[in-house]
Amino acid sequence: MNKKNAAGKSHTKWKILAGVGAGVGGFIAVGLLCLLILYKHRKRKQHSTSSILLGPTASSEPSSYRDPELGSLQYQTPIFSYEELEEATNGFSASRELGAGGFGTVYQGKLRDGRVVAVKRLYKHNWNRVEQFMNEVEILSRLRHQNLVSLYGCTSRHSRELLLVYEYVPNGTVADHLHGPRAHNRALTWPVRMSIAIETADALAYLHAVEPQIIHRDVKTSNILLDRGFHVKVADFGLSRLFPLDATHVSTAPQGSPGYVDPFYYECYQLTDRSDVYSFGVVLAELISSKPAVDTNRTPGEINLANMAISMIQNCHLEQLVDPSLGYQSDWEMKTMITLVAELAFRCLQLDTEMRPSIKEVLDVLRDIESGEYKPKKVVEADVPVREEATLLRNNLPFSPDSVTGRWESSSTTPHTSE
Numbered sequence: 001m002n003k004k005n006a007a008g009k010s011h012t013k014w015k016i017l018a019g020v021g022a023g024v025g026g027f028i029a030v031g032l033l034c035l036l037i038l039y040k041h042r043k044r045k046q047h048s049t050s051s052i053l054l055g056p057t058a059s060s061e062p063s064s065y066r067d068p069e070l071g072s073l074q075y076q077t078p079i080f081s082y083e084e085l086e087e088a089t090n091g092f093s094a095s096r097e098l099g100a101g102g103f104g105t106v107y108q109g110k111l112r113d114g115r116v117v118a119v120k121r122l123y124k125h126n127w128n129r130v131e132q133f134m135n136e137v138e139i140l141s142r143l144r145h146q147n148l149v150s151l152y153g154c155t156s157r158h159s160r161e162l163l164l165v166y167e168y169v170p171n172g173t174v175a176d177h178l179h180g181p182r183a184h185n186r187a188l189t190w191p192v193r194m195s196i197a198i199e200t201a202d203a204l205a206y207l208h209a210v211e212p213q214i215i216h217r218d219v220k221t222s223n224i225l226l227d228r229g230f231h232v233k234v235a236d237f238g239l240s241r242l243f244p245l246d247a248t249h250v251s252t253a254p255q256g257s258p259g260y261v262d263p264f265y266y267e268c269y270q271l272t273d274r275s276d277v278y279s280f281g282v283v284l285a286e287l288i289s290s291k292p293a294v295d296t297n298r299t300p301g302e303i304n305l306a307n308m309a310i311s312m313i314q315n316c317h318l319e320q321l322v323d324p325s326l327g328y329q330s331d332w333e334m335k336t337m338i339t340l341v342a343e344l345a346f347r348c349l350q351l352d353t354e355m356r357p358s359i360k361e362v363l364d365v366l367r368d369i370e371s372g373e374y375k376p377k378k379v380v381e382a383d384v385p386v387r388e389e390a391t392l393l394r395n396n397l398p399f400s401p402d403s404v405t406g407r408w409e410s411s412s413t414t415p416h417t418s419e
Contacts, residue, residue, distance in 0.1 A: 285342075289309070340369045
């Protein structure tokens with residue numbers, strides 16, 4: 001009997017041990033499974049090609065950071081980890097720096113998948129950098145055009161730093177080649193300059209034609225990148241605006257670069273698509289002259305290139321404006337084309353916005369000039385009062401400002417006011 005009891009107790013003991021072992025084993029298995037799921041989640045979150053919808057992120061942002069002119073963010077954008085981009089740029093090394101602008105520094109980087117990219121690192125002290133970051137992400141995520149720079153992705157808005165990742169465009173900017181560090185190469189012959197003008201106008205015409213319309217608001221030669229074949233990639237959409245449907249203008253404090261800002265916009269705080277046309281007129285003047293938009297080393301009346309160009313065109317002194325290396329004086333065909341482009345620039349630089357052509361008309365005229373098919377409109381008597389009115393307006397409103405000191409605060413309280 002004692003043996004039976006001992007055997008029974010031993011059997012029960014083994015059952016208990018087996019049950020406890022199974023429970024512990026199950027607990028360990030569940031724990032390992034949880035760790036595996038967590039590991040995979042973290043890896044997926046860190047992976048550079050993971051894509052998330054930015055909409056929920058935008059909706060969680062405090063209203064003080066929201067721009068009333070921004071639409072809802074509905075487009076998928078690849079999200080990069082800060083660590084990968086830090087690695088790609090060698091810790092944001094100064095040797096990788098491509099340039100610096102008003103909102104951030106751009107570095108050349110190489111991703112783990114081998115792609116060479118340009119990484120914009122937004123300045124930390126810029127109080128509205130979140131707005132500019134979200135603005136550029138939304139706009140570039142919806143655009144597809146051969147002459148617009150491509151956005152490859154960005155960091156999360158809640159990342160350690162705000163970083164934007166673009167395609168790398170290797171041949172510098174138009175400004176570099178006209179009057180910057182690459183100007184000595186003299187690579188921009190007149191045919192190349194015509195091509196640059198046409199491709200830039202084509203990119204802007206695309207922006208103005210999409211719905212909702214997009215106003216770039218910072219058109220300038222340092223924002224026009226060039227690839228190795230000297231084809232255009234328009235960049236930097238931090239100041240761009242999605243234009244409300246059926247609106248004639250947006251009331252907003254003037255922003256942009258000195259020398260390029262539409263004087264009407266500067267004076268009246270009204271942004272329209274013709275504001276980009278004015279800036280493009282300054283770009284045309286740069287392509288003709290190889291001179292920067294603002295140069296304090298010039299005489300006081302010529303510090304502003306737009307002012308100089310208008311004066312020389314009106315007084316029939318175009319030869320004093322044109323870059324001598326373009327053959328204006330020696331080649332009749334070249335002289336004809338440059339003169340026609342100068343006349344187009346004059347139209348773009350009119351202070352009355354209604355007198356400026358649309359960017360689509362500018363594009364059509366440039367293409368016709370390049371092909372030799374452009375026929376200038378004859379000036380009839382009915383046109384004379386209009387031209388006189390333009391001169392009077394020119395005396396009453398300022399040119400695009402040479403500096404932005406103390407003139408950029410808006411007291412407007414309209415619903416579309418920003419900055």
